[in-house]
Amino acid sequence: MSSEALALLLRAGPAGQEAAARVAVQVEATRDMFRAIELVDVEGGTDAEAEFVEIQARVAALQDPLLADDRLALARRAVALGLTLGDREMQAWGRLWSMDVHAANGRRVELLGGLAALTVLAEQLGPAWQSRTLLVRASQALVDGRFDDCVRLAEEAALIGGEHSDEAFLRLPFAFEAARHQGTTKPLLDAVREQVEHLPFVARTWLCVAFKSAGLRAEAADEWRALAAPVAAVPVEAPEFLMAIADGADVCAWLGDEANAAKLYSILLPYEHQHVVAHAHAPYQGPVGLALGRLARVLGDLTAAHEHLRSTLAKVEEVHALPSKAYVLAELAALEPTRSRARREHAHTALELARRLGMAPLVDQLNALLGSGEGDPVLTPREAEVAALVAQGMSNAAIARHFTLSERTIENHVSRILAKLGLASRTALAVWHERR
Numbered sequence: 406m407s408s409e410a411l412a413l414l415l416r417a418g419p420a421g422q423e424a425a426a427r428v429a430v431q432v433e434a435t436r437d438m439f440r441a442i443e444l445v446d447v448e449g450g451t452d453a454e455a456e457f458v459e460i461q462a463r464v465a466a467l468q469d470p471l472l473a474d475d476r477l478a479l480a481r482r483a484v485a486l487g488l489t490l491g492d493r494e495m496q497a498w499g500r501l502w503s504m505d506v507h508a509a510n511g512r513r514v515e516l517l518g519g520l521a522a523l524t525v526l527a528e529q530l531g532p533a534w535q536s537r538t539l540l541v542r543a544s545q546a547l548v549d550g551r552f553d554d555c556v557r558l559a560e561e562a563a564l565i566g567g568e569h570s571d572e573a574f575l576r577l578p579f580a581f582e583a584a585r586h587q588g589t590t591k592p593l594l595d596a597v598r599e600q601v602e603h604l605p606f607v608a609r610t611w612l613c614v615a616f617k618s619a620g621l622r623a624e625a626a627d628e629w630r631a632l633a634a635p636v637a638a639v640p641v642e643a644p645e646f647l648m649a650i651a652d653g654a655d656v657c658a659w660l661g662d663e664a665n666a667a668k669l670y671s672i673l674l675p676y677e678h679q680h681v682v683a684h685a686h687a688p689y690q691g692p693v694g695l696a697l698g699r700l701a702r703v704l705g706d707l708t709a710a711h712e713h714l715r716s717t718l719a720k721v722e723e724v725h726a727l728p729s730k731a732y733v734l735a736e737l738a739a740l741e742p743t744r745s746r747a748r749r750e751h752a753h754t755a756l757e758l759a760r761r762l763g764m765a766p767l768v769d770q771l772n773a774l775l776g777s778g779e780g781d782p783v784l785t786p787r788e789a790e791v792a793a794l795v796a797q798g799m800s801n802a803a804i805a806r807h808f809t810l811s812e813r814t815i816e817n818h819v820s821r822i823l824a825k826l827g828l829a830s831r832t833a834l835a836v837w838h839e840r841r
Contacts, residue, residue, distance in 0.1 A: 409491055411428045414428060456482075468644050481499065484500060487499060497527065511678075511692075536562040548725065550728045559579035563576040590615055607632070607636055610656070613656045629662065645683050661831055669696075669700060694714065749775070774826070791822060795831050801815045819834075
């Protein structure tokens, strides 16, 4: 209230200067020590309003995550203009744009400070802004691994926003992201399929990820063949840029698509320190470094994979991103030599965390990796023979001829071997076999 009063007094000119000096002291005495208050002396409303419209346009044009500092400066200017003019909506947009930058850069303290300020503004601005703040909280629940809270908050936001609001549209992406961690995506497949029909073609990466999460490998492979090129061509200015590339990397690594893995790796590398979240009020999808680690493993560069994952582990611990921490530890465990102490320690830490958060698919993967506590996944004799031939560089067709089996049978063997070992590609399997 003191800040708003000061802004009005500054606009009053010389007549308000004495009172402004007293209120400025009150602003300083009561300010939030964790947030800077920025006031700008702006004369006349029309020019300031035109400047705000220009800021909106520039923010929209600067969506490349590497231009975050430029967007943050614009967001702060918008807040300052809003304070000076007494315009709460300008302040709210500035707060939200700042939070977008903080979410993508893992600055959780700053994001939560902005959320506190935005929540106060939202109470005054009404349902549209109240529902946005709920979605920011839902996104932060995903960061923590509070999946039930995430779904509940997204439902509340949709109810407040109304049937045709952005919040109603985002209800399914939030529910899906929670289900993705919990292994309950199959019931959502039809809804995802229906929603992507009304979106740009590249949004089918979402459907591709849904197939992967449901364990439908053939369906995911069919989708990915059509999507690989469009995903690699998503413009960096699109808010969904990192989301599309990271989703593509997830599927690409799972399918062991080395050719496209190399392309996506080079696209993602400049964004290694970013987090995959289109906006502060969109679903949080984890750190870019995790996707890079998985792609490096597919490409057989285990040194790079280790570096990406160890760096990412520190980042997710800083922001309390617990599901991401479990995934990073699981990836690190898979990189370590079998029967090694490091492998067991990483896997057991990830397993405890995954169990606590209710991440059933990761629990199953880690149990397989640990091989019932013996430190090595158990392959059947036939699977061990197939793994040895894959490690020699033989194709599925050649292995099928060797055993007088169908190529489809060999494909199934290879898929099961990769799943048991927690590996993403034939190259990684060859490395595993050599170490063993």
